[in-house]
Amino acid sequence: MAEHSENQNRVTGDCGSPEHRAHRRLFLQGAMASGLASAASFNALFSVPALAQETKKRGKKCILLWLCGAPSQFETWDPKPGTISGGPFAAIPTSIPGLQISQLMPRCASIMDKLSVIRSMSTEPSEHFQGIDVLTRGEQPRPPFTRPILGSVVAEQLGQLDSPVPQFVLLEPCPEGNEFKSFKAGNWAGWLGAQYGPVRSGGEFAIPDILKPESLSQLDHEDREALRSFLSRKFQNDQQSQAAEGYNAAFNRVKGLMSCAPLFDLEKLPQADRDRYGPGAFAQYALQARHLIENGSTFVMVANGMPWDNHVFQHEMHQMLVPELDNILFQLIGDLEDRGMLQDTMVIAMGEFGRTPWLNEARGRDHYSKAWSLAMAGGGIRPGVVVGQTDPLGFEVTENPIDNRRLFATIFKALGIDPKEQYDLPDLPTFHRVEGNVQPIEELLVG
């Protein structure tokens, strides 16, 4: 809900976050075989292989602008001008005749024919941690199993694991964010395994310790890691250690990450681009997301703490946040289009739910999951579509309610990933990429 004080010490998912360890173990036994094989052919480890020439296969990619805290649908995609719910901002016409969005989004209004909006999102959780969980994983938790987050699934399905460029990146300029902070400390990759977790970059853009110590030659650096990896993997296999598996997966990324340190250096991007995206941290990172996608990342999630949770000062905050988002979407979609990348790159802008059609006494809007909106573009999403609608005051969905499952089925389908596929998890209960055999939203899919 509204306010939670910071916990400096340790992670607390106040929902009782799922137990992450269990059951992975059995699944792991499949993965063990390769570890053992590498132990047998240990010598190969010391001859440093030339990096496999990256095959830039034409794969789909995704940028998720994670609007954490939950933006208001009324001040974005589903304005209700002149009503008691509508708030002080007007609605403006868009490039799609008859369609209006908030006056705070004039740039998106001008390219509405390239965007699509779902106005009939209707989901269950209305608390942040649970909402973030469901809207990033696509499904309610079922402890002790941990479903991988959207980025992990897309990276696993579409990413190139041999690429030194991280396939799943979380850009988060603000390390804070209450429940989101707790969520960030949890297990993102779930049963797919830690190697599909995100590489996180934040703060002042730098990834610490990304350069090797000067005292060490490149050869020594690589050799000692090869030896470490051998011993550590052996331990992982012998002990069936899941902690070691995550640990080793993290080390596996070190070399690749070190080689693409320049990709994370925002200073290297053209100043004109930086100016165009806007000065705020979220905008700068959205630009970096584009840069990473251009250079081989598969899924980039951009977050900025939990700024949208405006239980107080709703309009005073949204007047700043929405225009920033408006410009980011406009620039991003324009850039991707200019580079011929839009049809393969999906951009999603959403939070974990919406906000109440009424204002509380503190001039804020509270959490509302019954009827809310989000926007998508590119990457197999048909442009210019508005899915569903809400009643005149925005209290209820009146047409085509969309829940988290149908949303995820649509995202997967558009990206060319089978939503119905069953996970290959021996001895685990049956899990599908999307449960419930739901249908994607056909009208949103490019034919």
Add this chain to the structure above:
Amino acid sequence: MQKTITRIHDFKLPTAILGACLLQDHRELIAACLDGIYRVELDTKKHQRIGGHDSYVSSAVYIPEQQTFITAGYDGKLKWFSAQDNSLLREEKVHAFWSWDMALSADQRWLASVTGQYLAGDYKYSPAQETEASVKILDATDGKLVHALRHVPSVQSVAFSHNSQWIAAGNLMGEVRVWDVASGEQVGGFESKDFTSWGIIKSHCYLGGIFAMEFSPDDSELIVCGMGDMRDPMAGNGKQLWQRWNWKESKLVAQTNEKQAGEGLMESLVLHPARDSFLMGGRLRGGDWNAALFDLSSGERIGTIKSGYRITQMLFDNQGRLVVVGGQGQPGKSNEGKFPDFGRVEVYELKT
């Protein structure tokens, strides 16, 4: 000396009231509401909607000499109405963004309205420079622009000095600028860091600022109010805070005695007609009052109100009674499509 403040009269309007003024005989009120402009008979509680803006109506002032009242709204417009027949006399689009606040000079010659949209100005979300003049002074009679003055958005409160010589405006970042009304020259100002929070828990952004201000009786000082620092700007739990500044020397003179303040945004200030005390009101987030009377010389709290709703404006009528307006939270449930009224008007008596 402690005063008891007793409610003697109360009723509701359909939606929350953001500002108000009393008409000639002080038995009628113009209420600036979320859904329009209401003319209200205080004693009979009769009210009628006499017009509106294209957004929330944010303030209202009355010019006795001309028998007109003027409203300002989040549509950036000012509207002049005849107090005789409520007819619309004039309307001016003054700002591209909201009119956050409007004030009338004591000599009834000048109107001032302040605007400004908070937009990201840098990596840490300091506000961007203004794209339109944040403070406008108009001729109260014909609405002609007299001065367009620069400030940093969002400028959220404005007040004229009692001698009508100066005008002050305060913004999101706690900066107050004071100008000479005649020349439009800036003649003073100050910056208080105490009303603004930068998010360190939820996110990085600025929230807060100065929400109301009044000149001291001799005009040498400004009393400003809002809410103290919050670690989490979304918590709304800053101290109920006023400060008195010598605006010529940029010096803080006095402020809320911390022991006497609870938590919540304060957005209304009014001097007592006796000019020995002032009232500050707003929202109760924690503590036991949401409006309180403060002795002007000692700064001590000498009376409190716990209204049970957010107070947005307080006015003294010509009999020394206090008229308080504001609103509760907007109801989330309707009764067959009709929402319960949530605008509030109350009248209080102050007794020693």
Add this chain to the structure above:
Amino acid sequence: MLKPPIHNPIARLAACWLFALCTIGIARCLAQVDAARIDALIDAGYAKAAVQPAEVCSDQVFVRRVYLDLAGRIPTLQERKNFLDDPSTDKRIELVDRLVQSEDYVQNFADTFDSLLMGRAPIGKIAERKKLWRPYLENVFRHNRPWDQVAREILLARPQSPNQVGSVWFLYERNDNAQAIAEAVAPAFFGIRIDCAQCHDHMIASEIHQKHYWGLVAFFNRSKNQKTNAGPRISESAIGGFSDFANIHGSSYPNVLTFYESKTIDETRPEKDAKQEDSDELYLPRENPDEPRIPKFSRREKFADEILTGHPRLAHAFVNRIWAMLLGRGIVHPFDQMDSAHPASHPELLDELAKAFIESGYDIRSLVRKITASRAYQLSSKPPAQANDPATFAWAIERPLTAEQLTRSIQIALLQQANPNHPLLADLRDRMPEVLPETITTDVGDALFLSNNPKMDQILLEGSKPEGLIGKLASNPDLKAGVQNLFVTTLGREPSEPELDAVLEYAQKRLAKESAAEPITVWRNIVWALIASAEFRFNH
């Protein structure tokens, strides 16, 4: 009549264990009876979940585990040898008894409780905390002070003797912020988190109400930091602290003195608008001019006397936390969210341990001893086939070393001694701040740190001195003996054949003339590979 053969695998296993117990000999009655009871209840859980527990771990695994848990570091070569060579059948519990009396135990538990009770100190605050709080905590564990008394001292914050002065720091560091105090008190002493109840009754654990939050705040909102001639103190006013809290719907309620699962303390609330006058009448006569005066009606004292004393959660929370420290997860998990949303995996066990803890006079060492003597503590960390729920405690759950444990253990491995304030610690604490994490995750940043951080490089240089591990290895012409020694020193075990071969092969290749590498460099790489290995990083 012939006894039927035992078919049930669990029963068979239990029988074996019973037999093992008998052969070990039931020497120390009290502790072993308690450990046996723990075993019985944990066994019942295995039967219910139809899992077979892992085997009991070997002595060399045990000695590393118990040193890390109790002494906060890996054992030195000598300590390890002493234990392995000890012929006593009771040597495990004897080692525990020695360790809980050691200064290492004091430091390790003080580290952990400092983090759990105060959070990681912000840079710049560490020194302040060290002056008062740290010695107090150390004293608690050095003298095995009863936990209920410690809790009372911390929350009453009126030191009665010089060795109690640090008790004020828990409140003092929170700087008159009664909400921060309440949010810290609830998990630290009652094992619940109430932060969510600030604005509304807890959404998930509905028994935690907003009035509990604001009630707990009220007990501390008359308290104020005061600098006295005797040092920092927490004064308390006899008046004020009455307020209302508003819920999200705008209704407001008075903040009466109450708390979760407790009564409400009677207190006269002044009439609305009535001004309370502070006067000497309201305070006890001052005994010591240096100490703050004490109100006749002291909210803190009421809390200590009537809420804390005998509160059912106090023992439960502590027992559950120690269990989590030693077993890798609480009987209620997470260990500080003991609410209805987080049911205990072994409720009976938790109750009995708590009861025994109370009966023992809140004796921390005896609790630690009891748990470490249990079979659940001593199981192998390799999960048995088909076991998948860590809440069954069917295998020893792996735990990452804290920054303190890791810094000390690296030093023990390299130099056989540890400087608790090694410069690596500050950086490592920053990078890996967690203590008792709910889940184990390794960030790429952790891997980058261990691979590239200059302070990691520095500590390897320290180990390259002639008396250090790397220095000794580099001067030893017997490569094979060197590698064997290396494994024992760092991992507490001999290398397996493939491991020996691999390391030897690397060493030989790099030490060969044509490679022209310095032996010290080669061995530094090898030592790094071991201390940066998963096996070193985790307690298992």
